[in-house]
Amino acid sequence: MSLELQGMGVSRGIAIGRAHIVFHNKPDIREYLVDEDKIEQEVLRLQQATETAKSQLKSIRDNIPANAPTDVASFMDTHILMMQDSSLTKIPTNMIRTRRCNAEWALQLQRDALINVFDEMDDPYLRTRRNDVDHVVNRILRFLADENGHEHDVTEARLKGRIIIAEDLTPADTMLMQHQEVGAFVTEHGGATSHTTILARSLGIPAIVGVGSLRRYIQDNELLIIDGETGTLIAGADETSLAEYRERRNSFKQHIASLNRYKSGPTQTREGKSITLQANADLPEDITTISNTGAQGIGLYRTEFLYMNRTSPPEEEEQLAAYRKVVEGMNNQPVTIRTFDLGSDKTVDGGRNLNQAATNPALGLRAIRLCLKQPSMFRTQLRAILRASAFGKIRIMFPMLSNMQELLQAQHMLKQCMLELDHEGLDYDRHIETGAMIEIPASAICAEMFAKNVDFLSIGTNDLIQYTLAIDRIDDHVNYLYDPLHPAVLRLIKMTLDAGKKHNIPVSMCGEMAGDPKFTRLLLALGLDNFSMHPNALLEIKRVIHKTDMKQIPMNTLSIMDISDPYDAELFLEKINSHVH
Ligand code: PEP
Numbered sequence: 001m002s003l004e005l006q007g008m009g010v011s012r013g014i015a016i017g018r019a020h021i022v023f024h025n026k027p028d029i030r031e032y033l034v035d036e037d038k039i040e041q042e043v044l045r046l047q048q049a050t051e052t053a054k055s056q057l058k059s060i061r062d063n064i065p066a067n068a069p070t071d072v073a074s075f076m077d078t079h080i081l082m083m084q085d086s087s088l089t090k091i092p093t094n095m096i097r098t099r100r101c102n103a104e105w106a107l108q109l110q111r112d113a114l115i116n117v118f119d120e121m122d123d124p125y126l127r128t129r130r131n132d133v134d135h136v137v138n139r140i141l142r143f144l145a146d147e148n149g150h151e152h153d154v155t156e157a158r159l160k161g162r163i164i165i166a167e168d169l170t171p172a173d174t175m176l177m178q179h180q181e182v183g184a185f186v187t188e189h190g191g192a193t194s195h196t197t198i199l200a201r202s203l204g205i206p207a208i209v210g211v212g213s214l215r216r217y218i219q220d221n222e223l224l225i226i227d228g229e230t231g232t233l234i235a236g237a238d239e240t241s242l243a244e245y246r247e248r249r250n251s252f253k254q255h256i257a258s259l260n261r262y263k264s265g266p267t268q269t270r271e272g273k274s275i276t277l278q279a280n281a282d283l284p285e286d287i288t289t290i291s292n293t294g295a296q297g298i299g300l301y302r303t304e305f306l307y308m309n310r311t312s313p314p315e316e317e318e319q320l321a322a323y324r325k326v327v328e329g330m331n332n333q334p335v336t337i338r339t340f341d342l343g344s345d346k347t348v349d350g351g352r353n354l355n356q357a358a359t360n361p362a363l364g365l366r367a368i369r370l371c372l373k374q375p376s377m378f379r380t381q382l383r384a385i386l387r388a389s390a391f392g393k394i395r396i397m398f399p400m401l402s403n404m405q406e407l408l409q410a411q412h413m414l415k416q417c418m419l420e421l422d423h424e425g426l427d428y429d430r431h432i433e434t435g436a437m438i439e440i441p442a443s444a445i446c447a448e449m450f451a452k453n454v455d456f457l458s459i460g461t462n463d464l465i466q467y468t469l470a471i472d473r474i475d476d477h478v479n480y481l482y483d484p485l486h487p488a489v490l491r492l493i494k495m496t497l498d499a500g501k502k503h504n505i506p507v508s509m510c511g512e513m514a515g516d517p518k519f520t521r522l523l524l525a526l527g528l529d530n531f532s533m534h535p536n537a538l539l540e541i542k543r544v545i546h547k548t549d550m551k552q553i554p555m556n557t558l559s560i561m562d563i564s565d566p567y568d569a570e571l572f573l574e575k576i577n578s579h580v581h
């Protein structure tokens, strides 16, 4: 009998493949006192679990694909070293012998002690190392709980074509899997614009989020069908369904192939209005896909990947090399480098502890706030970006600005870095443009103030929607409230576009809304003429633009900003789109 589960389809495409279950949640830990005569047996249990966990990790490490980033190996080496460290071997062993704790309990006590030390560190980067302790301890605990370790790790090799089933995936996990030609992702949690979802889209992998009780229903290695558009997962499908989905998979592939005819030539509406289409890059590897789509540059280069899955912060030279590679790979097309947007769900590594304490990290020390608090990290990045600007057209963009002071401070630091480089005789583009991301309602309302002080604005709808509607973008409990058509969201977008026009500076949109074809016409009607999106969406958007005649867009389109009922707004949108086939 087949079983159908429903979630939110967040990355289009059909996948048919076997389940690969990845659950990171901590195994349940029972705490008990070991009988005197069983103590040595318990010590042996701990040693064996640690040894098995270590050899599993070594084998994963030895099978890392050759094209994976070098940081991945050093990330794992650190974990292997930690497993050998006396803090995780001798100390828990002593606890078993002296306090008669069972192995899990001893390991857990030592974990807590180590985490306390990390938590007290002043350096935020070192503080995040606590995640490594968790990662390593959980791996050993999993072997203690289940000697066969039947749950996998995302870093395992041989994931080609597999359907990853997880409670949640961090952007760092997704990155680790990117080279393995994974078939699809399905998670219990997550939202349409969580960074993992965005990565899945940019990798062109079908994905579904928010499927409750996945773990209860899906078994490892089971054959599954995934529809990343409708959000449907089918287990135990019969031959008829399999044949139907194979057919749909083929037509989807054909549709994608048919878009290739849009690759060359300008992007214009039917009546000849030129539109700029740029791509978002999340990883250096995206450049190849981007060059293949005919994008007119990169409208958002997310630099956070430089910080993920590694044990030390990236130095100036390493960053320079990464930025230079991108700008040189783009053959004189502009590259908009966004300064680090770390924090919230983009923690510095595998970051399982997304919600440390009771604060909401999305409202916390994130993006420009974190950079201004960490001037040496920020300066290193600014210097690297500036130096890379000697090799091609680069623009700098600051994320999550909530007031003018943040922008002025960031620009001041940039100036200082320029003076330093002058002093050191290092080359850079003296006319480098700076831009502000508009992704907080306050800055959209005050977009004119920002417009007067920057060369361009870019609307980040993922965060703008999150903050306007007060819904955490990674929380599946509230993702039903995610609504790009909410009149408040549309009005803020319009205000930003109008501010750009009034002050004669370009405004682009780089949030996911820009890459969703159902909003293209509406955005054109609102006055947007520069879209930046994940590369896999670009040709589809170009197709819609080519099929749009602005004169045929209903006169009253902008009245959608007055529709309060989401259902009515959807119907209205359908009317606007009714001429696109
Ligand atoms: C956004 O918020 O819309 C955006 C483009 O930035 P990010 O998704 O990286 O937060």
Ligand code: MG
Binding pocket: 399, 439, 460, 462, 463
């Ligand atoms: Mg954002």
